Amino acid sequence: MTTTSELRDKAIIRPVKRAVEDDLLDLPGVLAVDIGEKRVAGRRTGHQAIVVSVGRKGAPVGGKAVPDDVLGIPTDVIEEAPVPHHGRCAPRTPVRTDEARTCIRGMLGRGIAPCRSVRLVPPEAPPGRYRRVGTVGVMVHDHERASHAMGLTTFDVACMDDAWSVGDHMLDPESGEVYAELARAALSGRVDAAAVDLKDGVARTCVIRGIGPVAGKSPAENGAMVRKTGYATGTTSGTVVSTDTTLRLDHGPAIGRRVLREQVRVDGDPVFAAPGDAGAALVDAAGRVVGLHCAGNRDGTVGFACPIGEVLDELDVELCVAPPQN
Template identity: 35%
Template sequence: MSTIEQLVAIKQQVEQRYIDQTGVTGIDVGYKEVGGELTDQIAVRVHVARKTDDIPPDQRVPLEIHGAITDVVERAYELHVTSVPARSLLADAKHYSPLQGGVSMGPSRAIDDSIFAGTLGAVVIDNETGSRAALTNFHVAAVDSTGQVGDRMVQPSRIEHGKVPQDEFGATLRLVLSDHVDGAVVSIDEDRQTSCDVVDIGGVRGTKPAALGMAVRKRGRTTELTHGSVDGISATIQVPYGDGIGVRTLRDQVSVTAATSPDSVFSDHGDSGSVIVDEQGFVVALLFAGAGSNTVGNPIAKVLQELNVSLCTGGPDGHH
């Protein structure tokens, strides 16, 4: 029986071979699926856009790789940002004062005649200035390659009838789209009050790494408070970012499945930017993409490091 560490090591040895194949969308270590249900058997999982038997023998995933059980799961990833004119999703359209995590936000600008919405995940502290700021995704704040530092943001988003400039709360400070992180930090104007809480979750206590089987929740603009569990770790996935950026490969990602999968979802379009939090109030990941009832987040330690911010903690043993 291989340990999780051994499985991750095996996955890392073979991942490039599979990631380079047509139709493969990711590879991770997680629970094997049988008949659409997750089992408690841990496997090296190859993710494909569509399962088919029509695969050349040399590209088939063997039943075992270096002694590790394998699995093939069907997952086509997409960014969980939303725009109109597009399908209109139920969403939290409320104006929040104080500004806090788990709420609708979006750029003041329109991009190609569309307006966009995502989630302000949490209030953070800018390590350079000590000021409070807002954490979300690169693709929420910048949308695409045309976004830049200084772009103004509104809460709620313009889709929820946020008004420019009355509902603007700040401007993009930093944008990162790297091998591990799809992140952005947005300044918060001095006249806006802030809270370290996340709506429906309360104060966050700090961070910890995601672990297989960990129960988690998130609060986002579209599906609001949802519950799930970590079903995959060390995920390398490929996500299309559209014109100007193309398909990006992100590594060491966290995979989450909805609590009553496959009937419900953990996140949907507009929830990008939400923080994924464990039952004790520790943040484990920053939500950015999904596939069906599955959601993917960036490991929070990498997010905070690459954006040079710290979580604003106001939990039972936190500080302001």
């Protein structure tokens, strides 16, 4: 549970962190900047600090190191490498373009992959062609047409690189069935998201598998318990520990490294997510969506999500909400 004093300290540190985060990200090896509790030799100190994530601790490169404090605010350097949480699979399953004859159940939390594949080489993967895999997390609809329902995932999953276009076909990575087309997408300083149009025969539902009905949306709150259902790890839970995380993520050679600011950080209990879970919706105890999962650390104990309000605004859509239960 986040205490009042912790919230007060975060509010004091926040403008300083925002002012210096770009300078810190420019230092060699720095991958993220956040606000969190400072630890010394693994022990909690009870004091908030500017937390700087590096791929590997060691001697500073070129004599440039993270300072011990910034404008009087202490820093804490941790070893953590955020990575986009798309998965990948070899395109062995044939693409099925026939229309589904029956409704597909369990839509939310289902896997999604663009039909087109990309070529990868070491060290990213053994040489070959791969499909990028993620999750359809929640349903949204157009502002003017509530009947126009779309599935929500991430730009990193649905678009992959700079060769994407509206109408790109999306398939189920297990069956090879084409069930959606890319409708709109955004990759900005705060949002990594995409919406896909669902084909006839695909169930439109506001119920997330393993979680329940979507009751609405809300900003993420520090200390809140959240759950998500993803294609890779299913339904897991964790605790929101920050809404101030700024990440530099590598989206591959075509797009390169991009910075996402003021993202939601979730600590898992113990594991929260893995590659293939990108696009999963973060849902609080009241059934409200608070974020769209996009990245995590390499061992899956930490997840990062775009704030849902920012996602909906950039895609110009509204959340599909389940009708109230009588």
